[in-house]
Amino acid sequence: MAAANIVEVTTYPATYTAARPFHTALLAELDSAGSALRHITPNWFASVMGTGIVATAAATLPLQLPGLHGFATAVWVLAGAVLVVLTGAFAAHWVRHRERAKAYAAHHVMGQFYGAPAMALLTVGAGGLLLGPALIGQSAALALDVVLWTAGTVLGLIVALWLPFAMITREDHSDVEAVPAWMMPVVSPMVSASTGALLLSHLGPGQVGMALLVACYGMFGLSLLAGLITTTMVYSRLMHGGFSQVQAVPTVWIVLGVVGQSITAANLLAAHAGSVLTDTATVSALHAFGIVYGLVMGGFGAFVFCLATALTVHAARRGLSFSLTWWSFTFPVGTCVTGASALGAATGAAVISWLAVGLYALLLGAWVTVATNTVRGVRTGRLLRV
Numbered sequence: 001m002a003a004a005n006i007v008e009v010t011t012y013p014a015t016y017t018a019a020r021p022f023h024t025a026l027l028a029e030l031d032s033a034g035s036a037l038r039h040i041t042p043n044w045f046a047s048v049m050g051t052g053i054v055a056t057a058a059a060t061l062p063l064q065l066p067g068l069h070g071f072a073t074a075v076w077v078l079a080g081a082v083l084v085v086l087t088g089a090f091a092a093h094w095v096r097h098r099e100r101a102k103a104y105a106a107h108h109v110m111g112q113f114y115g116a117p118a119m120a121l122l123t124v125g126a127g128g129l130l131l132g133p134a135l136i137g138q139s140a141a142l143a144l145d146v147v148l149w150t151a152g153t154v155l156g157l158i159v160a161l162w163l164p165f166a167m168i169t170r171e172d173h174s175d176v177e178a179v180p181a182w183m184m185p186v187v188s189p190m191v192s193a194s195t196g197a198l199l200l201s202h203l204g205p206g207q208v209g210m211a212l213l214v215a216c217y218g219m220f221g222l223s224l225l226a227g228l229i230t231t232t233m234v235y236s237r238l239m240h241g242g243f244s245q246v247q248a249v250p251t252v253w254i255v256l257g258v259v260g261q262s263i264t265a266a267n268l269l270a271a272h273a274g275s276v277l278t279d280t281a282t283v284s285a286l287h288a289f290g291i292v293y294g295l296v297m298g299g300f301g302a303f304v305f306c307l308a309t310a311l312t313v314h315a316a317r318r319g320l321s322f323s324l325t326w327w328s329f330t331f332p333v334g335t336c337v338t339g340a341s342a343l344g345a346a347t348g349a350a351v352i353s354w355l356a357v358g359l360y361a362l363l364l365g366a367w368v369t370v371a372t373n374t375v376r377g378v379r380t381g382r383l384l385r386v
Contacts, residue, residue, distance in 0.1 A: 037089055039093075042114045042117055043116060045090075046116050046324065047371075048120035048124065050331045050334070051330075053334030054364065054367050056076075056334075057341070058075070060130070060342070063357050073135060076132070108176045109181050111166065112184045117155060118188045119156065125152060128148065149196060157219075160226070178236070186226045198268070200269075204275060213269070217269060220262065238252075248325065250312065255332075256304050256308060256332035259301040260338065270283070270290035270346065294346070322373045324383065340353070340356035
């Protein structure tokens with residue numbers, strides 16, 4: 001394929017080529033602009049997700065150490081600031097480099113990361129409800145979460161429907177293969193379900209609270225079943241073909257996101273359902289479902305975690321270098337922390353609660369490593385150019 005007819009995508013999840021009918025003169029003009037906004041693609045919002053989950057996971061840990069709440073609040077503020085900056089940069093990217101943005105959106109891998117902006121909104125919103133009251137007041141924190149949760153949920157549902165439709169109706173399927181990045185739009189409704197549970201206690205009994213509870217369980221089912229289907233396709237493809245590029249290996253951790261987030265959602269919804277339901281039998285049934293589901297899915301999560309770890313070590317021995325793919329080490333692990341915290345609280349099992357603490361330590365180490373390398377990559381400009 002001629003160089004003038006491809007757009008090279010090297011940010012996340014790896015190096016991919018997206019065919020687009022660019023005119024040679026137009027592509028040359030875009031490249032000569034030298035703008036850092038040229039490659040502000042949706043996968044950049046994974047940095048907000050990974051940073052925000054460090055804050056929200058800390059707020060839900062069963063073990064609260066001195067200074068932890070202050071640290072979590074500072075990280076939440078950082079995530080919010082990065083969200084604002086990236087939103088402006090992403091909008092400018094679409095305005096100044098529309099053709100390139102369209103090419104990224106149409107790509108069968110990069111397009112999947114349009115689920116990331118929705119989850120970034122939801123993560124920062126949840127952090128506002130958990131950590132914001134002491135900083136901006138209860139009313140402002142609640143209003144912030146309602147706005148961000150609504151925007152993130154609507155965007156996430158649109159993307160979850162639009163991406164499969166676009167994939168099915170595209171004219172050329174010759175270069176399409178199931179990759180872990182396909183999980184990105186699938187996880188988004190599950191994040192809405194788990195973060196929506198936090199709003200239930202602010203509604204109380206009534207039809208509004210009941211509607212939100214029903215919607216959250218509906219999104220739980222949507223994400224769970226679509227996630228299992230997608231995981232099956234990805235697992236089958238990897239078993240038959242493996243990873244063609246070592247830089248794409250970290251994306252296998254994305255599969256863990258729907259596992260941890262679904263355990264979080266199942267148990268948080270049960271924990272807060274009593275705020276809107278007066279039938280104690282129903283609340284007890286939801287509580288039992290959350291525990292059983294969490295324990296069963298936790299076993300699958302352990303399998304995915306161990307397999308992802310082994311694949312990562314294998315890739316590291318074969319030259320895995322830093323790229324934005326490494327943000328895959330943060331948010332999925334963070335969902336396992338929140339899932340273990342919620343399940344530990346529901347069961348009263350100390351071993352599960354201590355598992356959450358151990359996973360958080362791992363999350364913190366991964367976040368510091370990835371964030372440091374990202375800042376370095378932005379300062380040198382390496383992550384802002386293809």
